[in-house]
Amino acid sequence: MAEFVAELVGTMILIIFGAGVVAGVSLRQSKGEGAGWIAISLGWGFAVALGVYVSGTVSDAHLNPAVTLAFATIGEFPWAQVPGYIIGQLIGAFLGAVVVFLHYYPHWKNTPDPSTKLGVFATGPAIRHLTSNFFSEFIGTAVLIFGLLAIGANTFSDGLNPLIVGVLIAAIGLSLGGPTGYAINPARDLGPRLAHAILPIDKKGPSDWAYAWVPIFGPIAGGIVGAVLFTLVF
Structure with missing residues (x-):
């Protein structure tokens, strides 16, 4: 239960700061309006760091189902704990x-x-080409997991x-985030997209469920491949 709560709270912090910076940059009459992609990428980097600090003393601070599934696939995390982690991350x-x-x-x-409002909650492609969009999420998450394992292997x-x-x-966002907004995390996209669908947002438009599978399955597949590649190389 403690690890479930830690993942829940850590991911909540992640979204408050991450979606918060997107809102600050995107929404009209915000003092941060127009700050741009660099601010968003740095904001998400800070968001993840703070989420890990909050949850890391209790859980493994995955904050991301792609991380949880990738680590379980290579034996770095017990499968029995996977459902609790993912449910906590989504909530x-x-x-x-x-x-x-x-x-x-x-x-x-x-x-x-309406698309600006949706963009605060969920990712979307700069150019809608679902195969390429899936591949972008795949590559970004493979790099993420490979990097996380490399960081963990160092002292x-x-x-x-x-x-x-x-x-x-932040580096993934600045270098690879342009095509899709780099979800690289199914919970980061699905949880807020559900919130967008449910919340009484003024003239919000649709939640674009036709695209939602890309930031779910792209990161999961890329994360597993990134983890397997790391074990093969190192």
């Missing part, structure tokens, strides 16, 4: 999105574009590891 992501909705409450009405101080993971997330 935490949903709750984090609700907090962001409430925090920016007056700005939804002042933002006319960094435990206190520095979350910061280094945050740098990895």
